[in-house]
Amino acid sequence: MTDKDFHFLVESAGMAPSSDNTQPWTFSPGPDFIDVYMVRDRLLAIDVLDMYSFISIGAAIENMILAAGIRGLECRPDFSPADALDQKNDSSQSLIPVARLHFTPADSVSAYPAVTFSERHTDRRKFSTRVLPDSMIKELSGAAAGSGTAVHWIRDIDTRKQLVGIDSVFSSILLSHPPLFDGLFNTVKFSRRKLLSDGWGMDIKSLDLPFPAAIALRIFGSRSLGRIIARWGVGPLVAKGLSERLSFCGALCLVTAPGRSRRAFLEAGRTMQSVWLKATELGLSVHPYGVITQYLHMAELEPWRFTREAVATIKDAKPHFSGLFGCPETRHPVMILRLGYGTGRQRSRLTVRFPPEKIMTAVP
Incomplete structure (x- = not known):
């Protein structure tokens, strides 16, 4: 080499x-x-x-x-x-x-x-609701590279809407609990200069947030805004608006792993990426969703991060969630990909990356 x-x-x-x-x-x-x-x-x-x-x-x-x-x-x-x-x-x-x-x-x-x-890039905008054909789903599924992993699909609109309901509940838990809200936005960079200086993190413009939400984040910061949302009880309303994007797609792909080992997660990452790259080759837009899958694990392994009511809500939702994807409950969900035909609008802003020299390390 x-x-x-x-x-x-x-x-x-x-x-x-x-x-x-x-x-x-x-x-x-x-x-x-x-x-x-x-x-x-x-x-x-x-x-x-x-x-x-x-x-x-x-x-x-x-x-x-x-x-x-x-x-x-x-x-x-x-x-x-x-x-x-x-x-x-x-x-x-x-x-x-x-x-x-x-x-x-x-x-x-x-x-x-x-x-x-x-x-390949993340596109958080709404996609066409035209359902992806069987031939394309087969090609995407065949691209999955990770050992022991599996992909499961939702395509019909009614089932997508049911998933929107689950995601809305989970996102409401996130928005109504300030520590979780702050954890979500602690990597956001509010200026391009700061992003370029650090070389990592999320450009607030890349999130494609509604203009009022972006301004509120800039003014109050994630911690203060999270407390405001929780105090005024508007989390469910905001969550519903954010979750509706899940219905604007041609298919939803759930990546699952056989266990919770580090190896299983690495293999799941390979599968996610191989499906995403194939979707890029096919001219599709892709948006990863992680709130549902993260909270299903967290409610079981780190329940202290939630209220008791939230833990019960999350655990009660798992059988319904698995059923929507036709996924055995013995599988461990790790990531949802929203895929679809782009609407022709400007795609989401590309993220800043470290140059190769910054991610090369000489380790004795």
Whole structure:
């Protein structure tokens, strides 16, 4: 593996999506391998088992695997470092080892279009409600790359509306509980200058918030605005408006994992990314949704973050949620993707990313 190979692989990995654009990864080269680390300083404030950070890194690894083929290399991921974390997680580590990727010469060079990495983006706008055809669902499902993972689909409008109802309830819990609200927006950057300076986090303009909501966030900040919403009891009304986007799509895809191990989350990230990239190739818009899946895990593993009433509400909703997707309750839901045909309006603003040199690390 040459220096040019390593640079291309890291550049490709860095284009992967990450929760709140935290980009919680860094990469260290070896003679024929790359070690993948999670950066503790860029983990989400509220993320049970660091699930979304591992999913994000899994997406970056999937990009790297595909990019390796373009360079005439074959990549074999080894997730045993992540397995070790399930046994003992050293909270003192600033860089947490999660995987080693081994590279060998491939028999041929992949024709995968590298431009797909940069063309993939999050689109939070409303999509056409035209249902995606069976042939497209089959192609998207066939792209799922993660071992042990599965994808489940909702397409008909009535079922989508039922999911809107569940998401509205969960989002209302979020908006009515200030600590959760503050955790949601603690990575938001209110100026382009601050975003460019830090190199990570969410540009408030990329959220496509209604103009009054964006102004209120700028004026009050997330903590104060969360308390205002909770005090005036308008959380359910705001939540309903935000959740309605779930009905504006051609299909909803649920990614599930066989368990809650770090390896399972990494594989789920690979599946999410491979489906997303295929959707990009097919000209579809994609928007990831994580509130429902996050809260289902959190209510079980970290119930102290909610009120008792909220915990009961979330747990009671799980069978209905699983039933909508035709998903066995033994599976662990980790991410919802909203997919559809774009409406021709301007797409969501692209996020700022670290340059490759900033996510390369020399680790002894």
